[in-house]
Amino acid sequence: MSDLQSIIVNEMKVKPEINPQEEAEEIIRFIKNYVQSHSFIKTLVLGISGGQDSTLAGKLCQIAVEQLRNENRECEFVAVKLPYGKQQDADEVEDALQFIQPDHIYTVNIKPAVDQSVSSLKEAGINLTDFQRGNEKARERMKVQFSIASNQSGIVVGTDHSAENVTGFFTKYGDGAADIAPLFGLDKRQGKQLLIYLNAPQHLYEKVPTADLEDDKPQLPDEEALGVTYKDIDDYLEGKQVPSEAKSIIETHYVTNAHKRELAYTRYTWPKN
Template identity: 25%
Template sequence: MHTEKVVDHIVNWLKDYATNANVKGFVVGISGGIDSAVTSTLCAKTGLNVLCIEMPIHQAASHVSRAQEHIAQLKKRFPNVKDTRVDLTPVFEEFKTEVSLDGNQATVDMALANTRARLRMTTLYYHAGLLGLLVAGTGNKVEDFGVGFYTKYGDGGVDLSPIADLLKSEVYEIGEYLEVPESIMKAAPSDGLFGDARSDEDQIGASYPELEWAMKMDDEGKTASDFEGRQKKAFEIYKRFNTMNKHKMIPIPICEIPINLR
């Protein structure tokens, strides 16, 4: 990958989109992970206004410290970057008092995890509307179009997606070029939606290099029967998530009314 040229291309794309939309810049949720760090740095390089928002909900201390380190570094490098912190923990806890928490614990935990993401989306759009900004998404190609590893109308609710055509390995390559803090570069990828140390690999069952490989094999028309051992397992995991989350990757189904019924 021609890293410098890709960075310039994305920065120019962001700048052109914002100009054509007649908005002042971007708002980005900062999690302490590589995707939000790269996205916010690319937005900062446009020279337009960038608001970085930290939105903890019972967040792991390591995630908080990495997010704060990145924001501090970004503000030092780019005068167009501002930040704010919105502690959503009280909002999340109040929400829990108004809904039923009965049922299968794993199902309840997942529903609450997705609720965290949707509270953050609401917060990002509040500030975007207030300040005339666009919400910049932080999803990469494997998450957005491979395994669908994001929350529908949560971190999937954005105005534009600057890194959604980049594989996770390419995001890291750009992160190194953009001088993202080493603590973020070395941290295990995690969505941080459960308030503990579980990584994306813990949840999915396969690493991002394995998922990138499986995505490529699937594009080439391969099936699980073409592989053995760990490769077969990784491919099956990829296909299971890809099938299960397909509803996130396609347009919302519309019930079209036949002409003769109108």
């Protein structure tokens, strides 16, 4: 591995290979330990998109809260459907929820709020691009989840994993904002391995990954947006050699999007020259 790849692999905590059962049990323990360490937590809140990441995080959260209740610790899992108007893959969202079996389900249509925000900005002379409107959707979805968590003494669970984190393929203070990120340390193929272990429906973990935020490019595959395949990203994070072009793209994403992985700087934390 190159020096930069070694640094990135160490930072992203991805193992060269995993035992799915052990990995699932470790994540469940983490979720339970976090809840048990914070007396105010009574709910875990997560938006369910019908994709691999939220399906996996949701199932692990549901298992965790069921175990907590068996140990006499009050806690429930709240799944949230967050369509922007009519969702094209709504059937897969329902399939994911059927698999997860969450304690509670809420549906919040974010379209009125997003459209009003975009309209208000336009009135102020700020015309958002389609890509920027996509970020508005991601941030509105996260705002809703935090509102529910605040209302129900809960925390928001994030779906960020290391293959997403290394490329910065998330909206800053949108889907990148959460109280806990239990999937960090996994790459995309390892998340799939966990869903297979958990007996998820095949079409959910075989679904083409897409953020689906842009109106002009509905259901745009992540790999097309990133310019690199998840296979190459996963290989890179597992310390394997990848084609030079893929390596360059991954490392460029990592450097360019470093600000997304950092908290707000203060005058005391910014590196001085």
